[in-house]
Amino acid sequence: MTQSLVSSYALSVPPRTIMSPGPVEVDPRVLRAMSLPMLGQFDPAFTRIMNENMAMLRDVFQTKNHWAYPIDGTSRAGTEALLAALIEPGDKMLVPIFGRFGDLFVEIGERYGAEIHTMSCSWGTVFDQDEIISEIKKVHPKVVTLVHGETSTGRMQPLDKVGKACRELGVLLVVDAVATFCGVSIPTDAWCIDALIGGAQKCLSIPSGIVPITYNSRVEQQVLKRKKVERGIASDEDRRAAEGHVPIRSNYFDLGQLQDYWSERRLNHHTEATSMEYALHEGLHLVLEEGLENRFARHRVNAQALAAGIEAMGLELFGDPSCAMPTVTCVTVPENVDADEVRSVLLKHFGIEIAGSFGSLQGKIWRIGTMGYSCRQDHVLAVLTGLEAALIRCGASVNHGKGPQAAMDVYDQNS
Amino acid sequence: MTQSLVSSYALSVPPRTIMSPGPVEVDPRVLRAMSLPMLGQFDPAFTRIMNENMAMLRDVFQTKNHWAYPIDGTSRAGTEALLAALIEPGDKMLVPIFGRFGDLFVEIGERYGAEIHTMSCSWGTVFDQDEIISEIKKVHPKVVTLVHGETSTGRMQPLDKVGKACRELGVLLVVDAVATFCGVSIPTDAWCIDALIGGAQKCLSIPSGIVPITYNSRVEQQVLKRKKVERGIASDEDRRAAEGHVPIRSNYFDLGQLQDYWSERRLNHHTEATSMEYALHEGLHLVLEEGLENRFARHRVNAQALAAGIEAMGLELFGDPSCAMPTVTCVTVPENVDADEVRSVLLKHFGIEIAGSFGSLQGKIWRIGTMGYSCRQDHVLAVLTGLEAALIRCGASVNHGKGPQAAMDVYDQNS
Numbered sequence: 001m002t003q004s005l006v007s008s009y010a011l012s013v014p015p016r017t018i019m020s021p022g023p024v025e026v027d028p029r030v031l032r033a034m035s036l037p038m039l040g041q042f043d044p045a046f047t048r049i050m051n052e053n054m055a056m057l058r059d060v061f062q063t064k065n066h067w068a069y070p071i072d073g074t075s076r077a078g079t080e081a082l083l084a085a086l087i088e089p090g091d092k093m094l095v096p097i098f099g100r101f102g103d104l105f106v107e108i109g110e111r112y113g114a115e116i117h118t119m120s121c122s123w124g125t126v127f128d129q130d131e132i133i134s135e136i137k138k139v140h141p142k143v144v145t146l147v148h149g150e151t152s153t154g155r156m157q158p159l160d161k162v163g164k165a166c167r168e169l170g171v172l173l174v175v176d177a178v179a180t181f182c183g184v185s186i187p188t189d190a191w192c193i194d195a196l197i198g199g200a201q202k203c204l205s206i207p208s209g210i211v212p213i214t215y216n217s218r219v220e221q222q223v224l225k226r227k228k229v230e231r232g233i234a235s236d237e238d239r240r241a242a243e244g245h246v247p248i249r250s251n252y253f254d255l256g257q258l259q260d261y262w263s264e265r266r267l268n269h270h271t272e273a274t275s276m277e278y279a280l281h282e283g284l285h286l287v288l289e290e291g292l293e294n295r296f297a298r299h300r301v302n303a304q305a306l307a308a309g310i311e312a313m314g315l316e317l318f319g320d321p322s323c324a325m326p327t328v329t330c331v332t333v334p335e336n337v338d339a340d341e342v343r344s345v346l347l348k349h350f351g352i353e354i355a356g357s358f359g360s361l362q363g364k365i366w367r368i369g370t371m372g373y374s375c376r377q378d379h380v381l382a383v384l385t386g387l388e389a390a391l392i393r394c395g396a397s398v399n400h401g402k403g404p405q406a407a408m409d410v411y412d413q414n415s
Numbered sequence: 416m417t418q419s420l421v422s423s424y425a426l427s428v429p430p431r432t433i434m435s436p437g438p439v440e441v442d443p444r445v446l447r448a449m450s451l452p453m454l455g456q457f458d459p460a461f462t463r464i465m466n467e468n469m470a471m472l473r474d475v476f477q478t479k480n481h482w483a484y485p486i487d488g489t490s491r492a493g494t495e496a497l498l499a500a501l502i503e504p505g506d507k508m509l510v511p512i513f514g515r516f517g518d519l520f521v522e523i524g525e526r527y528g529a530e531i532h533t534m535s536c537s538w539g540t541v542f543d544q545d546e547i548i549s550e551i552k553k554v555h556p557k558v559v560t561l562v563h564g565e566t567s568t569g570r571m572q573p574l575d576k577v578g579k580a581c582r583e584l585g586v587l588l589v590v591d592a593v594a595t596f597c598g599v600s601i602p603t604d605a606w607c608i609d610a611l612i613g614g615a616q617k618c619l620s621i622p623s624g625i626v627p628i629t630y631n632s633r634v635e636q637q638v639l640k641r642k643k644v645e646r647g648i649a650s651d652e653d654r655r656a657a658e659g660h661v662p663i664r665s666n667y668f669d670l671g672q673l674q675d676y677w678s679e680r681r682l683n684h685h686t687e688a689t690s691m692e693y694a695l696h697e698g699l700h701l702v703l704e705e706g707l708e709n710r711f712a713r714h715r716v717n718a719q720a721l722a723a724g725i726e727a728m729g730l731e732l733f734g735d736p737s738c739a740m741p742t743v744t745c746v747t748v749p750e751n752v753d754a755d756e757v758r759s760v761l762l763k764h765f766g767i768e769i770a771g772s773f774g775s776l777q778g779k780i781w782r783i784g785t786m787g788y789s790c791r792q793d794h795v796l797a798v799l800t801g802l803e804a805a806l807i808r809c810g811a812s813v814n815h816g817k818g819p820q821a822a823m824d825v826y827d828q829n830s
Contacts, residue, residue: 278426
């Protein structure tokens with residue numbers, strides 16, 4: 001038996017002020033929930049927690065959908081599960097792209113054989129909904145996918161008209177709300193969204209590793225058409241029911257099997273992630289205790305204070321302000337400043353984390369999150385004071401001391 | 416805005432003695448690790464934890480493979496990730512089946528377009544390795560998949576010869592060791608296993624939701640042939656390198672992208688599950704502190720004591736004893752006893768959980784786990800005394816008081 005056993009490490013987690021677009025900090029109540037002992041997956045005490053999570057998710061998703069439950073995986077697991085169910089090879093999919101996570105829809109759709117049509121607008125803006133609607137009429141897709149809050153550019157796409165048009169035209173609308181879920185109002189039913197992907201480590205403010213989704217009966221119909229109970233546990237009746245079906249291409253993301261697991265049948269598919277389910281429960285509980293409207297207002301005020309502070313420092317906000325997300329603020333990196341050096345100084349000396357961006361925006365903008373438990377006055381002021389000091393350290397010129405004062409003005413006006 | 420806010424629940428987790436084949440109980444040190452605060456995914460303090468997890472996994476997998484890292488998902492996410500990388504439509508896959516998790520390989524392989532050849536033996540036994548080897552020579556598959564510990568039947572398949580034969584024949588061997596990993600010695604390299612799937616909520620004894628895998632350069636070659644960096648973050652060089660490739664069918668399970676995330680390039684794919692990564696770290700630390708040989712011996716002794724107690728009670732062990740797993744003990748349900756009623760009494764009155772089984776064994780056997788933190792003398796004695804009382808409560812006849820005595824004899828002989 002080969003066995004080196006050379007490496008055994010003590011776990012070291014230094015304290016941080018996390019002002020990135022996630023993973024953000026987590027309320028101590030959620031951390032405490034995660035340290036609770038295990039329960040068996042079919043223990044009535046655990047299936048009750050699962051059912052309560054479904055009920056709370058429905059409230060937070062603002063939906064009457066029966067199906068509202070988490071997938072055990074990171075955010076894109078939710079996106080892949082929905083596209084795996086909806087896309088069969090050759091199905092048309094329209095993807096309006098205004099940042100990296102539009103591209104992700106293309107990435108995943110392609111893998112499942114979609115015939116993909118894209119439309120683009122420049123990063124830092126969003127689409128006029130009428131443009132999207134007229135493209136839908138031209139392309140006649142089966143599915144339209146849209147990002148609600150595009151975290152890579154800090155922009156938020158209005159959705160109130162697109163969903164209604166999709167419903168009239170018999171098109172399915174799938175929305176990635178990973179970066180806005182629990183931070184901005186997304187009335188799933190009122191906006192006629194057929195399937196929505198929420199987030200965990202962003203405004204819901206629990207650790208990454210689980211992703212809440214919801215979908216309506218239009219999506220469920222597609223799922224049931226492809227349903228297949230797993231061999232090894234299928235009854236004869238299950239086998240008969242699946243005859244002639246084209247099953248979903250992924251077993252892990254088979255929403256038909258997940259529905260059987262999340263229904264009273266409790267048909268084993270996987271072993272639900274126990275501690276993540278606890279975290280989800282406590283996180284949703286906190287959201288509902290705060291109240292959705294209060295929570296959305298908190299995100300608005302903190303983003304407003306942060307933006308005011310950034311501008312008062314003499315920095316420029318990136319992107320079209322009319323569609324700015326209230327959960328991620330994008331700041332243009334001044335000329336002759338090394339974006340990563342500033343971030344390193346902030347982390348090293350202040351223990352404060354902010355983020356860069358992707359693709360064509362890499363090194364061009366900083367992204368500062370105001371999400372969930374990290375979305376608070378003390379953190380906004382800490383990032384403004386820290387950023388000022390880091391910029392000076394890196395040789396940039398800023399308006400000294402103006403940032404925090406401008407932010408405090410906003411808080412005073414809103415208190 | 417529609418908003419009902421009717422449901423907001425306090426999290427309730429009653430104490431349990433979990434003697435199922437998982438999720439099992441978790442060491443308080445792991446629970447404490449899970450309550451540590453968040454770190455950003457590219458924070459050097461976090462990437463150090465990721466690297467330490469890779470190093471500890473190599474030791475625990477008994478391998479010199481570079482690639483040893485977790486997938487963010489439940490156990491079958493590891494299986495699907497490996498098959499997604501290795502199987503292209505039409506590739507031949509040989510699946511010897513001796514329980515439900517052999518069937519799972521078929522399920523997943525089919526979805527990725529494999530031409531599947533199966534061989535079966537009756538549930539409760541395993542294969543003679545020579546039989547498998549001669550089938551490999553007949554079928555000439557690209558991939559052979561084997562379950563090491565078949566938790567549905569409590570049997571363990573010897574693997575020391577199959578792997579070597581696969582290597583000689585140019586065939587890739589993928590092994591599901593979910594239910595034995597960290598409970599039984601699996602010398603990955605010495606047995607010539609090309610890819611191995613470990614488990615979390617079983618003998619490693621951390622919560623479900625993350626799955627460690629390892630694979631060697633033979634598998635990596637297949638991965639690199641299909642590698643494609645995601646649009647939105649790909650460089651021109653990345654795009655050129657991917658030309659003409661047939662990408663892996665799943666984005667979430669794209670091992671090429673996961674390698675870039677788990678390498679120094681740290682190319683963003685998903686947001687690694689922070690708290691699960693902490694749990695993995697502390698869990699692996701505990702395994703290495705105990706020492707692999709000590710840990711395997713602990714699993715052997717507890718299973719032996721449990722089996723002795725079960726037989727002394729007058730119950731029958733299920734299956735061929737020569738290939739019994741030392742981590743799951745299967746007990747034949749006596750005639751005229753309702754298997755589920757006994758389990759309910761055990762849970763309701765004693766707070767003790769044991770499991771049933773699947774498919775043709777449903778209602779026919781109980782499965783009692785001795786895994787990880789649940790694998791200890793006090794728990795074995797608790798399940799024996801509790802089971803005796805529950806059986807009497809359900810009208811069955813047992814040898815009163817014999818079970819715990821027989822178990823204690825085994826512990827005394829081994830102390």
